[in-house]
Amino acid sequence: MKTNNYQKSGELFNRALKVIPTGVYGHLGPAESCFIPVDAFPFFSTHAKGPYFWDVDGNRFIDYMCAYGPNILGYNDPDVDAAVKQQMEKGNCVTSPSFAMVEMAEKLVDTVEMADWAFFAKNGGDVTSFALMIAKAATGKKKTIMVKGGYHGVAPWTQKIGHPGIVEEDITNNIYVDWNDIDQLEKVILANKDEIACFISTPYHHPVFEDNQMPAKGYWKKVRKLCTDNNIVLAIDDVRCGFRLDMKGSDHYFGFEADLMCFCKALGNGWNFSAICGSEKFRDAASSVMYTGSYWMSAVPFAAGKATIDKLDRLNAPEYLSKLGKKLQDGLVSSGKKHGFDLKVSGHPSMWFMRITNDDSFMIHQEWVSECVKRGVFFTNHHNLFMNCAMTEEDVKFTHEVAEEAFKVVRLNHPEL
Amino acid sequence: MKHDLTLANINLYAVMRNLEDLCEMDSEMNELIKNQNLSIQMSVKNGPMGLIKFEEGKCQFKRGKHPATVKMYFKSPVHFNNMVDGKANPIILKGFTKVKFLTKDFMTLTDKLSYYLKPTEELLKDSKYTKINTTLTAYTAFFALAEIGNTDPLGKHNGSRIPNGNIAISVEDGPAICIEAKGGDLKATKGMPDNYRASMAFTDMKTAGDLLNGKIDSYSCIACKTLKLKGYIPMLDNMNKLLGQVPNYL
Numbered sequence: 199m200k201t202n203n204y205q206k207s208g209e210l211f212n213r214a215l216k217v218i219p220t221g222v223y224g225h226l227g228p229a230e231s232c233f234i235p236v237d238a239f240p241f242f243s244t245h246a247k248g249p250y251f252w253d254v255d256g257n258r259f260i261d262y263m264c265a266y267g268p269n270i271l272g273y274n275d276p277d278v279d280a281a282v283k284q285q286m287e288k289g290n291c292v293t294s295p296s297f298a299m300v301e302m303a304e305k306l307v308d309t310v311e312m313a314d315w316a317f318f319a320k321n322g323g324d325v326t327s328f329a330l331m332i333a334k335a336a337t338g339k340k341k342t343i344m345v346k347g348g349y350h351g352v353a354p355w356t357q358k359i360g361h362p363g364i365v366e367e368d369i370t371n372n373i374y375v376d377w378n379d380i381d382q383l384e385k386v387i388l389a390n391k392d393e394i395a396c397f398i399s400t401p402y403h404h405p406v407f408e409d410n411q412m413p414a415k416g417y418w419k420k421v422r423k424l425c426t427d428n429n430i431v432l433a434i435d436d437v438r439c440g441f442r443l444d445m446k447g448s449d450h451y452f453g454f455e456a457d458l459m460c461f462c463k464a465l466g467n468g469w470n471f472s473a474i475c476g477s478e479k480f481r482d483a484a485s486s487v488m489y490t491g492s493y494w495m496s497a498v499p500f501a502a503g504k505a506t507i508d509k510l511d512r513l514n515a516p517e518y519l520s521k522l523g524k525k526l527q528d529g530l531v532s533s534g535k536k537h538g539f540d541l542k543v544s545g546h547p548s549m550w551f552m553r554i555t556n557d558d559s560f561m562i563h564q565e566w567v568s569e570c571v572k573r574g575v576f577f578t579n580h581h582n583l584f585m586n587c588a589m590t591e592e593d594v595k596f597t598h599e600v601a602e603e604a605f606k607v608v609r610l611n612h613p614e615l
Numbered sequence: 616m617k618h619d620l621t622l623a624n625i626n627l628y629a630v631m632r633n634l635e636d637l638c639e640m641d642s643e644m645n646e647l648i649k650n651q652n653l654s655i656q657m658s659v660k661n662g663p664m665g666l667i668k669f670e671e672g673k674c675q676f677k678r679g680k681h682p683a684t685v686k687m688y689f690k691s692p693v694h695f696n697n698m699v700d701g702k703a704n705p706i707i708l709k710g711f712t713k714v715k716f717l718t719k720d721f722m723t724l725t726d727k728l729s730y731y732l733k734p735t736e737e738l739l740k741d742s743k744y745t746k747i748n749t750t751l752t753a754y755t756a757f758f759a760l761a762e763i764g765n766t767d768p769l770g771k772h773n774g775s776r777i778p779n780g781n782i783a784i785s786v787e788d789g790p791a792i793c794i795e796a797k798g799g800d801l802k803a804t805k806g807m808p809d810n811y812r813a814s815m816a817f818t819d820m821k822t823a824g825d826l827l828n829g830k831i832d833s834y835s836c837i838a839c840k841t842l843k844l845k846g847y848i849p850m851l852d853n854m855n856k857l858l859g860q861v862p863n864y865l
Contacts, residue, residue, distance in 0.1 A: 211838055220834035229834045234845050236838060360772035360856055407849050559780075559812040559846040580848060 199603050201572040202257040207241040210254055214241075225266055232580040238568035246273035248588035251576075259576040260593050264584035267438055267463035267549075270519075271509055272588025278467045278505045285501035296497035298504070305507050306475055311446040312455045313475035317484055319494050322437035322462035323351025325474040326398065328489050329458045330355065332476070333396035333431035336483035341371045341390055343383065343397045343430075347405035350398060350435050377403040378414045383421065387428050397425055398433040401448035402546065406580045407560070409553070410545030418454040425457075431480070433458040437472070440464055441510055442519055442548040442584070447475075464510075469502030510587070516548065519585040522594060523547030526585070529598040537605040538615065539566070551582040556615055562608060569604035617864060620662055621767040623692035625864050626699045627663040628678060629758035629803075630732070633751045634667055637728050638674035640747045644727055647720055648674055653713055655721075656683035657705075662692040685710030685717065732865075734828060749824035750790045754805070756827050757784055757792045759864060760857040761801040773856040775799035780812030782850050786823040787816070794854060813846030815854075829862065 214221040222241060224230055233239035240253035249272055251261050264270065271278060289296060303316040310316075319325050330342055342355070350356045354368035373390065375382045377399075387394060399421075403411040425432040434456040436448045441464040444451035449459065457480055462472035471494075476484055509515075524547040534541035534554065539562070545551045554563040560579060567579040575597050577583060609615075638644045651669035658664045658680065666681040667674065687705035689695040697703035707714070731744070731751050738744050764774025777796040785791040785807060793808040794801055817823040822841040825831045833855060836842035844851055 215835055215838065220832065221838050223834075227834070228838045232848055234848075235843060236840050241838075358772065358776075360769050360776075362856065362859060407847065560848070561846050564845055 199573050199600065202240070202253075202255065202574065204237065204240055204253070204255055204257075206254045211241045231578055232564075234564040234579060235568060238572050248272040248274075249586055249590075249593055257574065259571070259574050260589070260597060261576045262583040262585075262597075263576055263578055263581070264586050265468060266581070267584055268466070268468045269584075270441065270464035270515065270586050271467045271506060271513075272586055273468070275467055275506075275509070275588070277509050278469070278502050281501040281505035282469060282498055285498045288497070290498045291493060291496045295495040296500070298497040298500040299495055302473075302500040302503050305504050306461075306473055309445055309507055309511070310459060310461075310475050311450040312457075312459060312477055313447075314478040315481050315484070316473050316475045317489075318500075319472045319474070319489075320470055320491060321351065322435070322460060322472050323353050323356065324491065324494075325460040325462065325472045326350040326356070326433070326435050326437070327353045328474055328484075328487070329398060329431075329433040329435075329460055330396055331487045331489065332458060332474075332480055332483045333433060335486050336431060336480055337395045337429055339393055339395035339429075341373055341394045343373045343375055343386060343394055345377045345399045345403065346374045347377070347403065347408065348398075348400055348435070349405070349438075351437075377411055378417055380417060380420045380424075384424060387424060387430070391428075394428065394430050396431045396433055397421065398435060400435045401439050401443070401452055404438060404545055404549070404551065404582050408551075409542065410551040410582060412545075413452055418449070418452050422454045431457045433460065435460050437462040438582075439546070439549065441507075442516060443546055444516055445507075445511055465506065466499045466502040467506040469499040469506075471496075471499035471503060473503075513587050515587050518587055519548035520546070522589060522591070523550060523585040525591075526594045526597060527552070529594065530601050533598060533602045533605055536602075537609045539605060539608070545582055547585070549582050549584050553579075562612065562615070565611065566601075566604050566608045569607045570600050573600040573603060575600045618767050619692040619696065621762055621765075621770070622864055623659055623662045623695045624762040624766060625759045626696060627657060627659070627665050628762055629755050630699070630728070630865075631657075631667065631725075632665070632676040632758065633728055633732075633754055634724055635674045635676045636751060636754060637724065637731065637747075638669075640750065641727060641731075644724060645672065647723060648672065651716065651720070653685060653710070653716065654681070654683040655685040655687060655710075655717075656681060657687045657689070657695075659689040659695045660691055662689070662695060683709070685713050739824075739828075745824055746789075746820060749786070749820045749827070752827045753784075753786060753790050753823055754792065755865065756858065756861050757794065758803040759861050760854065761794055761803040763860050763864070764801040764854075764857045767860065770857055770860055771799075773853045774801055776853045777801065777850050778812070778847060780847065780850060781808040781810060782854055783808050783811035783814040783816075785814070785816045786820055787818050789817070789820045789823060796850065811846065813848065813850040814844070815851055816843045817841065818843065833858075 211221050228236050242254045243251045306316040307313045357364045439448045440461040449456040459475045527543045531541045540555045542555050543552045556562050564579045567577045648669045649672045654668040656666050664680050666677045686709035688708050731748050734748050763770035782794040791807040793804045818841045
């Protein structure tokens with residue numbers, strides 16, 4: 199199998215470094231995205247279609263990162279893009295917002311089980327921050343409980359003391375608990391009686407570099423009760439899982455009802471907006487907080503959002519993603535086993551996490567991932583991966599072939615294992 | 616913000632411990648200690664303790680309290696830090712007959728150490744100088760980051776987040792250092808560890824030197840493949856945050 203060459207990518211990256219700090223910053227950059235080794239990965243794409251993107255050197259990749267989640271129907275989905283073009287001809291960012299915003303809110307209220315209203319912003323972090331503000335406005339309290347290792351964006355409150363740019367006051371009102379530990383949560387609530395405004399968490403635990411964990415039996419029902427009994431707002435960060443597990447929301451999937459639900463990523467199939475949905479009880483609090491942004495009511499993403507939700511519904515996307523994901527992951531695990539590697543899969547099949555457990559350093563896993571990427575299957579080694587609706591059985595078959603060869607290469611490189 | 620105890624720990628455990636490498640790498644300094652046979656115990660109340668030993672043409676640094684021919688005492692970390700800055704004198708408890716060495720040869724050694732740790736553009740044009748500068752700067756920075764992770768109020772947060780295991784730091788044709796993390800405590804040692812869970816490898820001395828002298832950033836080095844990371848990245852991620860605090864102290 200031919201392996202990729204990234205000469206042009208490297209040249210363009212050197213240009214980028216001159217004008218952009220770190221060249222490509224954040225989660226798409228080579229450092230944060232853990233490109234190990236760097237020369238196995240492309241830096242820039244030229245175009246994308248369906249489950250694939252092509253880099254500047256002409257290499258094609260099946261993209262299992264899906265732009266870190268937004269690509270759920272496939273890149274340049276014809277139905278979504280048609281809706282986008284239609285709205286672009288009418289207008290986008292206008293003084294008086296388009297009614298498309300209301301239609302999008304109606305779509306969410308009718309789709310998401312717990313939603314009585316919806317409010318829009320741009321990024322996931324905008325709405326997780328808003329969730330905290332709503333909780334504080336509604337309860338008059340100031341502290342937030344969050345799960346260790348959980349990710350809720352990059353606002354100062356979501357980061358850690360000791361990180362560059364973060365001061366103690368940014369995180370003073372945060373309390374951290376372990377995932378699935380109800381006793382700990384109960385103790386923390388008791389120790390901070392009448393001070394906790396919000397418990398914010400992802401619906402299941404999907405940190406980086408760790409096996410993902412599902413909620414223990416009864417966990418969410420107990421959390422729900424503790425929050426209700428103690429006047430704590432239960433906010434679910436469904437930014438990553440939203441519409442991949444359940445069209446009605448991941449709280450519905452796990453059998454409980456959140457007070458606030460944050461969505462982004464899959465919402466517009468790459469068209470930029472986020473949403474927070476809430477129950478009736480928190481409508482007043484949401485109304486009372488001054489929260490807005492220059493592009494938050496732009497119409498084009500709403501048109502994309504409506505088309506995306508409609509199509510996901512039509513395709514029964516969560517089921518499709520889950521079934522195809524399971525098939526893909528079973529094949530990867532069995533291929534690894536054949537070559538003496540224990541590939542452990544965790545999380546939900548539509549957005550699984552995997553790691554080779556033969557060593558505890560991720561080094562073997564990083565080698566295998568890099569061999570896959572060099573052959574056109576884009577995985578990352580640190581983060582959960584994503585399925586999308588444009589992926590087919592053919593793509594899964596090709597991925598299995600690449601994975602098999604990659605395992606062979608790693609095996610040859612490591613006769614000692 | 617500098618924390619007095621952390622600065623004292625860095626001054627002794629990261630900066631002054633470089634004397635052993637200085638005496639090995641710089642021929643003049645090697646000549647200077649050739650016939651010396653004495654040891655200096657530095658003890659800081661509520662602070663670091665270490666021994667600098669000159670014997671058979673070599674200098675050796677050891678942490679902790681050991682038998683010594685010269686004993687220096689400091690009332691506090693601040694007292695010790697002031698001595699390092701040339702603003703205070705140590706309290707000599709033993710070795711009064713060795714004062715000449717302390718005021719002359721030892722000063723020459725510490726001055727030469729400063730010369731290598733405080734480069735100028737002009738000096739960095741000399742490859743011999745640069746090699747010693749990079750080696751000593753690398754040792755200083757990585758030994759210092761362990762101290763920051765152990766005692767600096769902010770650094771302790773990042774230090775405690777480093778998962779257990781060894782981090783191997785190496786420079787091609789240059790120094791290697793191991794940072795061992797165990798239950799939130801960090802220990803730096805010279806040399807490549809046999810086993811490690813994460814690795815940070817510089818492909819050349821120039822990259823290491825430029826990075827440690829603040830001329831380039833690590834993100835760019837990673838992208839340009841002159842700094843190679845692998846393994847359990849949360850270890851390196853948290854360690855790099857400590858490395859980012861080092862310039863506050865040095």
